[in-house]
Amino acid sequence: MASKPDIDHVETVEVGSETPTPAGTARLLDDGEVRLIPIPTRDPCDPLNLPMWHKITIHLTVSFFSMTGILLVSGMGAVLPLIAASYPDVKNTADLNVYPTLFMGIGNLIAMPLSLAIGRRPVYLFSSLLLVIGSIWCAFAPDFNSHLAGRDFLSLGAGQSEGLCVMIVQEMFYLHQRGRALAWFSGITTVGSTALMIASTFICTAWGWRWWYGVFGILNGVVLIFSVLFVVETKYERSPEALRGEIPSFSRSDGLKGKDNDLTRVTTRHLPTLDDVNYSPRSFISDLKPWQGHSEWSAALICYKHMVQIALFPHILWLILCCGAFLGVYVLYASVFSGILTSVPYNFSFEVVGAVMAGQIIVCFVFIPVIGYGTDHLTKYLSKRNGGIVEAEYRLLPLIIPWLVTIASCVIFGRAAADPFHWHWAAVVITYNSEYIGFMSIVLSSFTYAIEAHPTRVGPSVVVLCAMRGFISWGLSWGSLRFVQSQGYEGAFNICAIVLGILGVVGIPIYFFGKKLRIITQRWT
Structure with missing residues (x-):
């Protein structure tokens, strides 16, 4: 199955002297019907035209990958x-939990x-x-440096x-x-990873921490098999008009022309008819190819250019700082909470900490x-x-309550950790989990906002948000x-x-x- 070039390289053309409708502003409702944005094509290989069972299968597979x-x-x-x-002579064993966030950004x-x-x-x-x-590397790492390198x-x-x-x-x-x-996606990832974190304490105490990597290395192998079988190529060219929900000016190349289609209304009740004549039908054998054979290496270089541009947009820069701050705070929580709970006066066992x-x-x-x-x-x-x-x-409004909860959680957690003899263990446990609400909320809202605000720059937006928050969180947590x-x-x-409060006011x-x-x-x- 041949996929089309990426939309990041389709330029918009302004007609006349009028200012075009900005990306992120579109007509969603039409006579009580929900319009489809972006507009799907008649191509059977268009990922928007995948059957729902296949979309769900891909969704679950990449969610499990994310989970592990x-x-x-x-x-x-x-x-x-x-x-x-296991490393009594190493002072900064917390680096095993801190440096990987940096390498996630590099990745x-x-x-x-x-x-x-x-x-x-x-x-x-x-x-x-x-x-x-x-996972295999870490399971057989002979010393701390090899272990850290394997995690990176x-x-x-x-x-x-x-x-x-x-x-x-x-x-x-x-x-x-x-x-x-x-x-x-975030929910499955969190529920799954949390359940496995709880299981991790039992795995480590029963079999040792090396089998922790072994068990999840096997699980990753199963996910890899499902990925090969079901996760098809989703890269597909769309015009800027189609991304805004408007009928593309080159509708023939977008697969929207057809005698049975009403091009003025593409809604949940009026879908384009698939065309198996002018387009190749989707096949399981073709989808199994690891690579569809098409490359556009200049796109990688252009992506870096677009990343620099979009990172300088004030609203995207604000999201980058917010994502980095929330992730950095979460990594800091994750690095210290178990040590607090397993020490006096709480004396939690490792199983209870999990x-x-x-x-x-x-x-x-x-x-x-x-x-x-709720946001939808x-x-x-x-x-x-x-x-x-x-x-x-509109995607930013639901952040208000999680933001306030996170700020309050930081204050309470810091005081409880500093003076555990005068604070109940619940102050540590509840605030640790409450901060996760803010972290998940800012991640979800930043993605949806950036995607909808600049739909022709989805790739650069996503990589900037992910990579830069990894760098910022590493610096903050380190x-x-x-x-x-x-x-x-x-x-x-x-x-x-204080940092989260200032960023909230800027919002x-x-x-x-x-x-x-x-x-602008x-x-x-």
């Missing part, structure tokens, strides 16, 4: 004290532009293979759990479905319906009040860990709360002037 990747990179917090006992910088050049499938399959090899190596592949997987998911679903699709993460499962049961479906319904509601017009900034050692928990987490003008910023920056997208 995040577990291996960020899920070591619960078992870190046990692993640290994104390499893999995402490459996926624009040769396609999503080969990069995704290679990343899945890296997880398997990296597998993190290069795990980085796609936050970048490439998100792009694959969003390329299969329409605008009005993205909130719930990405929420389910069970503490079960709170994140509860978070997901709230997160999926409220943040996922809120977007439709606000669009209806706005005459059927949707604005990308510096904070050393600051905790010298200044104490309360000072470090108060600084985290107010971003929301109200976001559309104007999109209009449209000339570069």
Whole structure:
């Protein structure tokens, strides 16, 4: 199956002197019907035309890949004290939990532009293979340095759990479905990784931490097999008009011309008829090819150019800083909470510490319906009040409550950790899991907002958000860990709360002037 070149290289053309409608502003509702954005084509190989069972299968497969990747990179917090006992002469064993976030960012910088050049499938399959090899490496690592190197190596592949997987998911679903699709992706990833984190403590205490890598190396191998069989290429060319929900000016090449199609209405009730005559039908054998044989190497270089451009957009730069701050705070939590709970006066066992993460499962049961479906319904509601017009900034409103909860959690956690004899263990457990609400919310909202605000720059947007938040979070968590050692928990987490508070205040003008910023920056997208 041949996939088409990436949309990042299709230029928009302004007609006349009128200012075009900015990306991120589109008509979502039409006479009570939900319009399909982007507009699907008549090509059977268009990922938007995949049957729902296949979309769900791909969604679940990449979610499991993300689940194991995040577990291996960020899920070591619960078992870190046990692993640290194997290296009594190493002072900074927390580096096993901190440096992998840096290499996740590096992996994104390499893999995402490459996926624009040769396609999503080969990069995704290679990343899945890296997880398997990296797990085996760590399981047989003879010393600490080899162990750390193995974790950095597998993190290069795990980085796609936050970048490439998100792009694959969003390329299969329409605008009005993205909130719930990405929420389910985050929810499955979190519930699965949390459940496996709980199991990790039992695996490590019963079989040793090397079998922790062994078990999940086997699981990664199973995911790799499913990926080869079902995760098809989702790279597909779409015109800027189609991405905005408008009928493309070159509809013939977009596969929209046909005697049975009403090109003026493409909604959930009026779908284009698939064309097996002018397009090659999709086949299982063709889909099995690791690479479809098409490459556009200049796309990788252009992606880096677009990454620099979009990273300088004020509203995207704000999201980058927010994502990095929230992830950095979460990594800091994950690096210290188990040590606090296993020490006096709490004296939790390693098994109980793993069970503490079960709170994140509860978070997901709230997160999926409220943040996922809630944002989709809120977007439709606000669009209806706005005459059927949707604005990308609607995706930012659900961040208010999680943001406030995260700030309060930082303050309480810092005080409880600094003075555990006067604070109940619940202050540590609840705030640790509460911060995860904010982290998941900002990740989901940043992706959906960036995708809808600049639909022709999905690849650069995703890689910038993922890679830069990895770098920022690494610097924040690395510096904070050393600051905790010298200044104490309360000072470090108060600084985290202040940073998040400042970013939250900056978000107010971003929301109200976001559309104007999109209009100003449209000339570069």
